[in-house]
Amino acid sequence: MPTVIFQLPDGTERKVTAASGTVLMQAAVSNGVQGIVAECGGNASCATCHVYVDAAQSELAGGPNDVEDEMLDFTAAERRPTSRLSCQVQLSDALDGLVVHVPEEQV
Amino acid sequence: MSTGTTRTAGVVVVGGGQAGFSVASTLRACGYAGPVTVCAAEPHLPYQRPPLSKKAHTEPDELRVSLVPESFYAERDIDLRLGDDVVALDLAARTVRTRAGKRVPYSHLVLATGARNRPLPVPGADLAGVHALRSLDDALAVGRALATARDVVVVGGGFIGLELAQVARARGARVAVVELADRLLSRAVSAQLQEHLRQRHEESGVRVLTGTAVHAVEGTDRVRQVVTSAGILPADLVVYGIGAVPRDELARDAGLAVDDGVLVDEQLRSVTDPRVSAVGDCARHPHPHAVGPVRLESVQNATDQGALVGRRLAGQPARYENLPWFWSDQGAVKLQIAGLRVPSDEVRLVAGDTPGRLAAYAFREGRLVAVETLDWPAEHLAARRLLDRPTPVLADELTGTTLGGLARARRAAEVPS
Numbered sequence: 001m002p003t004v005i006f007q008l009p010d011g012t013e014r015k016v017t018a019a020s021g022t023v024l025m026q027a028a029v030s031n032g033v034q035g036i037v038a039e040c041g042g043n044a045s046c047a048t049c050h051v052y053v054d055a056a057q058s059e060l061a062g063g064p065n066d067v068e069d070e071m072l073d074f075t076a077a078e079r080r081p082t083s084r085l086s087c088q089v090q091l092s093d094a095l096d097g098l099v100v101h102v103p104e105e106q107v
Numbered sequence: 108m109s110t111g112t113t114r115t116a117g118v119v120v121v122g123g124g125q126a127g128f129s130v131a132s133t134l135r136a137c138g139y140a141g142p143v144t145v146c147a148a149e150p151h152l153p154y155q156r157p158p159l160s161k162k163a164h165t166e167p168d169e170l171r172v173s174l175v176p177e178s179f180y181a182e183r184d185i186d187l188r189l190g191d192d193v194v195a196l197d198l199a200a201r202t203v204r205t206r207a208g209k210r211v212p213y214s215h216l217v218l219a220t221g222a223r224n225r226p227l228p229v230p231g232a233d234l235a236g237v238h239a240l241r242s243l244d245d246a247l248a249v250g251r252a253l254a255t256a257r258d259v260v261v262v263g264g265g266f267i268g269l270e271l272a273q274v275a276r277a278r279g280a281r282v283a284v285v286e287l288a289d290r291l292l293s294r295a296v297s298a299q300l301q302e303h304l305r306q307r308h309e310e311s312g313v314r315v316l317t318g319t320a321v322h323a324v325e326g327t328d329r330v331r332q333v334v335t336s337a338g339i340l341p342a343d344l345v346v347y348g349i350g351a352v353p354r355d356e357l358a359r360d361a362g363l364a365v366d367d368g369v370l371v372d373e374q375l376r377s378v379t380d381p382r383v384s385a386v387g388d389c390a391r392h393p394h395p396h397a398v399g400p401v402r403l404e405s406v407q408n409a410t411d412q413g414a415l416v417g418r419r420l421a422g423q424p425a426r427y428e429n430l431p432w433f434w435s436d437q438g439a440v441k442l443q444i445a446g447l448r449v450p451s452d453e454v455r456l457v458a459g460d461t462p463g464r465l466a467a468y469a470f471r472e473g474r475l476v477a478v479e480t481l482d483w484p485a486e487h488l489a490a491r492r493l494l495d496r497p498t499p500v501l502a503d504e505l506t507g508t509t510l511g512g513l514a515r516a517r518r519a520a521e522v523p524s
Contacts, residue, residue: 029174029175030176030178031176032176032178034136037362038260039406039407040157040412040434041155041158041172043158043161043436043441044484045434045436045443045487046434046488047272047484048486063137067485069483070485071484071485071488071514072485073485073488073489073511073514074485074489074491074492074511074514075488086179095519
């Protein structure tokens with residue numbers, strides 16, 4: 001059961017535990033993490049579940065897939081090298097302790 | 108438990124869908140301190156509706172996607188009354204009466220009652236095996252039926268019908284879509300894109316019958332066949348999605364102005380009573396992207412209108428100007444729409460650099476007003492960014508480039524690196 005830490009724009013953090021195989025976006029939404037809007041429900045259609053993976057763990061989390069990569073060019077908050085759509089990040093025990101930063105805006 | 112006399116009147120939200128939830132959560136997020144009550148008809152926690160017609164229906168738990176966990180409401184002191192919908196409004200006394208017979212006072216009332224499916228107006232529509240699809244319970248029932256269905260007839264070639272047709276195909280059923288109009292998605296999508304959509308559905312094995320009327324559903328204990336103007340179709344499951352009508356009768360009965368939706372101003376206040384607002388599928392409102400007052404059925408509209416009213420009641424008034432957008436996942440086909448097109452707009456079809464990617468740009472007087480895309484989410488997002496800004500996109504600017512290209516060029520010009 002990996003644990004993920006969401007760093008929120010207001011400086012607070014939320015620690016969430018989710019089953020391995022859960023999608024990061026779903027872990028956020030089902031735990032009421034503010035700032036992960038996920039309008040499309042996790043189908044890589046809306047880019048409103050944008051997160052920045054902590055730089056130190058970026059390699060571990062992996063990079064975006066092709067469609068995700070194109071979509072990240074049009075997120076509401078600026079794109080950074082560590083940007084991901086959280087609906088495309090699948091949690092595993094290897095990602096236990098993952099830290100992600102939630103951007104200021106999603107839509 | 109509460110008699111309604113111990114607390115001052117606050118905001119009462121009628122409806123526990125996406126719009127009602129958005130009002131309540133935004134009120135608290137913006138620091139509103141008064142009582143917030145949400146009266147919801149269904150027994151379920153407010154949930155996401157889009158997956159209901161899009162997911163494979165095999166895993167009920169996968170469909171049961173609550174917007175937030177139950178603790179969210181208690182933590183924010185939101186009085187969520189599940190299964191106790193409002194049956195009458197008393198505008199003079201500023202109270203609502205719930206099905207359980209309680210009277211709840213309000214200082215402001217928000218109608219977020221949504222829409223109901225248009226019933227299938229043919230003989231046999233009440234037979235077992237004939238389903239509408241709107242609520243979680245509907246979706247669970249359709250999911251159970253799909254476990255054994257072999258011949259599925261989908262009545263209505265709109266968003267819900269086409270999404271469900273692909274779900275049924277994926278479950279191995281033979282599927283026919285029967286649509287009265289000459290084209291699929293005849294009102295929602297430009298003619299240029301409709302043919303491509305039809306082709307994609309036919310390639311996946313769905314039989315598409317356009318220009319076809321359903322005359323009757325027949326069977327003894329349960330549905331056995333559907334009689335149409337193009338012949339008889341065998342069916343052990345019929346799912347219909349032939350449009351929705353706003354649930355505006357509470358408003359009408361109370362004397363509020365209603366015209367296919369509760370009539371509201373640009374701040375989403377009832378034009379009759381400023382202590383009442385309406386949001387989401389049940390509201391008809393002026394909009395800078397629309398030609399006349401418009402009623403929009405979408406998650407984005409419900410969420411954004413709820414948030415606008417929540418902010419307004421917390422002291423941050425604004426006009427509703429959000430760019431409308433829509434999406435529909437039909438099996439492997441991803442259809443997305445940004446902006447509002449009218450039939451007289453000029454449409455230009457553009458192919459993407461990868462096979463299957465298509466965009467339809469709609470222009471009005473030379474300005475881009477709406478963009479429909481197939482399997483091209485990045486272009487959809489670019490359209491949303493560009494249409495949401497005051498600087499118009501002119502037809503000439505899209506010669507030899509896509510919206511994605513234009514958006515990147517404009518961004519580079521804004522912030523020189």
